[in-house]
Amino acid sequence: MNINATLIYQSIAMLIFVWFCMKFLWPPLIKALDERRERIAEGLAASDKAEKELEAAKVTVDQQINEAREKAGEIVDKAHERHSQIVDQAKDDAVAERQRQVAAAEADIVQSANQAREELRSDVASLAVLGAAKILEKEVDSQTHRELLDKLIAEI
Secondary structure, three states: OOHHHHHHHHHHHHHHHHHHHHHHHHHHHHHHHHHHHHHHHHHHHHHHHHHHHHHHHHHHHHHHHHHHHHHHHHHHHHHHHHHHHHHHHHHHHHHHHHHHHHHHHHHHHHHHHHHHHHHHHHHHHHHHHHHHHHHHOOOOOHHHHHHHHHHHHHHO
């Protein structure tokens, strides 16, 4: 064989090999590379989208936390107000109860004083009759005695 014929046959074989590769091997490889490139691009896009959604979620969570804090503050304020109302109501009830007890005690004192006066009047009347009886050395009849006592009690 001649070097030129070998070179031509090798060139033809090489051209056939290149044509075969370009016709049958190259398109699936390019297609596989394109699909991989698209998947990588989709993954990057999904990653960017997820990152943006994460930022949006963080903002939403911060807003919800702030709202929850505000609601908690409102609840605490309402609880303080209710506490103040309950304390004020308890004070008012205690003052009313004290006034009621003072009024009852005053009424009891007045009743006791009136009872003591009546007993004292009765005792004074009895002593006056006894004293008068001793002075007169005789006893007044019971009807007269009763009339005198009633007059004496009315005057006292």
